[in-house]
Amino acid sequence: MDLVKRCRHSRTGGLPTLLAGALALATTLMAGPAHAAQQGTLHELAAAQGKYFGSATDNPELPDAAYAATLGSEFGQITPGNSMKWDTTEPAQGQFSFAKGDVVADFAQQHGQTVRGHTLVWHNQLPGWVGALPSAQVEAAMTHHITEEATHYRGVVSAWDVVNEPFNEDGTFRASPFYTAMGSDYIATALRAAHAADPDAKLYINDYNVEGLGAKSDAMYDLVSELLDEGVPLDGVGMQAHLAVQYGFPYQMQANMQRFADLGLDVAVTELDVRMPLPADAAKTAAQTSYYRQATEACLAVARCVGITVWDYTDKYSWVPSTFPGEGAANLYDENLLPKPAYSAVRTALGGDDGGGEGGDPGALKAQYRSSDSSVGDNQIKPGLQLVNTGATAVSLTDVTVRYWFSSENGASTYSSWCDWTPIGCSTVTHRVVAVSTPKAGADHYLEVGFGSGSLAPGATTGEIQLRLNKTDWSNFNESDDYSHGTGSSYADASRIAVYAGGELIWGIEP
Numbered sequence: 001m002d003l004v005k006r007c008r009h010s011r012t013g014g015l016p017t018l019l020a021g022a023l024a025l026a027t028t029l030m031a032g033p034a035h036a037a038q039q040g041t042l043h044e045l046a047a048a049q050g051k052y053f054g055s056a057t058d059n060p061e062l063p064d065a066a067y068a069a070t071l072g073s074e075f076g077q078i079t080p081g082n083s084m085k086w087d088t089t090e091p092a093q094g095q096f097s098f099a100k101g102d103v104v105a106d107f108a109q110q111h112g113q114t115v116r117g118h119t120l121v122w123h124n125q126l127p128g129w130v131g132a133l134p135s136a137q138v139e140a141a142m143t144h145h146i147t148e149e150a151t152h153y154r155g156v157v158s159a160w161d162v163v164n165e166p167f168n169e170d171g172t173f174r175a176s177p178f179y180t181a182m183g184s185d186y187i188a189t190a191l192r193a194a195h196a197a198d199p200d201a202k203l204y205i206n207d208y209n210v211e212g213l214g215a216k217s218d219a220m221y222d223l224v225s226e227l228l229d230e231g232v233p234l235d236g237v238g239m240q241a242h243l244a245v246q247y248g249f250p251y252q253m254q255a256n257m258q259r260f261a262d263l264g265l266d267v268a269v270t271e272l273d274v275r276m277p278l279p280a281d282a283a284k285t286a287a288q289t290s291y292y293r294q295a296t297e298a299c300l301a302v303a304r305c306v307g308i309t310v311w312d313y314t315d316k317y318s319w320v321p322s323t324f325p326g327e328g329a330a331n332l333y334d335e336n337l338l339p340k341p342a343y344s345a346v347r348t349a350l351g352g353d354d355g356g357g358e359g360g361d362p363g364a365l366k367a368q369y370r371s372s373d374s375s376v377g378d379n380q381i382k383p384g385l386q387l388v389n390t391g392a393t394a395v396s397l398t399d400v401t402v403r404y405w406f407s408s409e410n411g412a413s414t415y416s417s418w419c420d421w422t423p424i425g426c427s428t429v430t431h432r433v434v435a436v437s438t439p440k441a442g443a444d445h446y447l448e449v450g451f452g453s454g455s456l457a458p459g460a461t462t463g464e465i466q467l468r469l470n471k472t473d474w475s476n477f478n479e480s481d482d483y484s485h486g487t488g489s490s491y492a493d494a495s496r497i498a499v500y501a502g503g504e505l506i507w508g509i510e511p
Contacts, residue, residue, distance in 0.1 A: 043076030045350035052307030072111035117157035122164035123176035138181035150197035159202035171219030195233035206238030212250030236266035261304035275330035362501030364391025369494035389456035397451035405443035411475030423463035442483035443511035
């Protein structure tokens with residue numbers, strides 16, 4: 001698998017409004033293969049919503065009969081992880097081999113699946129001869145490679161990741177033999193060559209860390225807008241979505257998808273997985289479950305989001321542990337090919353299970369946070385909190401609590417806490433400071449917030465709850481290393497603030 005990843009949402013290569021999404025209680029989302037068979041596969045559920053649901057795969061995995069059985073039955077689309085990349089298909093200049101890609105394509109045909117071609121032009125997994133070419137020869141070599149491969153798979157591949165990962169994190173163009181030789185024009189040249197070789201295939205530019213709003217997705221937006229203005233054949237943008245629980249969910253994923261759709265482009269989630277620091281535990285699993293469900297619901301909410309592909313469906317064949325030592329457990333199924341809570345969360349998002357019930361699903365709540373005080377060294381802590389109901393039914397707040405962790409430093413060991421203002425009324429909000437039984441770095445106390453009454457309608461928020469606390473001797477804090485502290489002045493999803501329902505963790509990661 002691809003070994004390039006320098007940033008928080010990772011992938012394997014070739015592999016402002018509220019974020020759409022929901023979190024279901026991990027303990028209530030377990031579902032086995034028999035349940036899936038009775039209620040429909042992920043792809044069948046997605047197809048009922050006008051989408052596809054697929055998985056990446058690779059040639060060494062296909063002889064595993066149990067793995068192949070689920071791959072062939074649960075998913076309606078497959079992407080070859082490596083067997084259509086340049087180092088495999090043209091290892092020596094002018095000498096092409098499509099045998100490995102053909103095996104994956106044949107598997108798809110036998111199981112009624114579509115194939116996403118991955119990838120024609122990428123800076124990584126290139127044979128050495130490409131980088132050794134004189135710049136004047138690169139364009140011809142690139143065009144020849146695209147023409148040969150896209151022609152070979154014409155009528156077999158329904159969509160191509162023509163250009164993969166053209167951007168650095170700051171939105172500048174990534175260095176590659178193609179960019180060195182042609183500048184950014186290599187992208188238009190590649191798309192035109194692919195279209196000439198296979199006019200019926202959908203053509204995409206694919207990248208990671210473009211799922212949410214930010215510098216990199218802005219650069220992608222500017223690029224595709226320019227290409228469309230120039231009449232370059234382009235059908236969509238691929239958002240890889242290699243996520244990690246420790247880095248938060250992509251900012252405004254649905255809104256970001258929609259702005260590309262508004263240009264007349266399709267959007268696809270092409271390489272979804274959600275890794276975590278190992279070992280896995282209930283809190284990390286709950287966050288992972290939330291991210292999978294939020295990504296699914298973001299795609300469902302955008303008409304031109306055509307589907308989702310997970311970057312292989314099982315931890316047994318995940319690329320993550322070898323690329324990120326100490327991390328893993330990133331996929332919908334575990335190493336024994338059994339579905340995890342995230343699998344059931346995706347099913348629920350796709351409409352496969354009853355998402356409601358008496359009092360709604362408290363697991364649909366998430367916490368958002370902003371810092372109400374720019375000083376980290378004064379005598380008060382001022383967190384701004386709000387809860388969001390991302391589910392489809394109203395949620396009662398009476399058994400919901402929220403915890404914000406901080407460190408006390410020196411001074412008094414007793415505290416006062418305050419609710420200064422909230423649109424739901426401070427009289428409905430309870431608050432207290434609690435000492436942690438086993439202190440950890442940045443977390444020897446927490447502010448616990450609860451609710452005496454009230455409920456949240458679907459899509460609703462409590463609105464801002466302005467809170468503050470102080471030591472009774474008014475000595476200073478040092479918030480800079482507090483576990484839950486952040487510097488953002490606008491509300492954003494906060495994975496280090498935990499939400500509980502009936503004492504069970506439903507959102508966030510405990511220290």
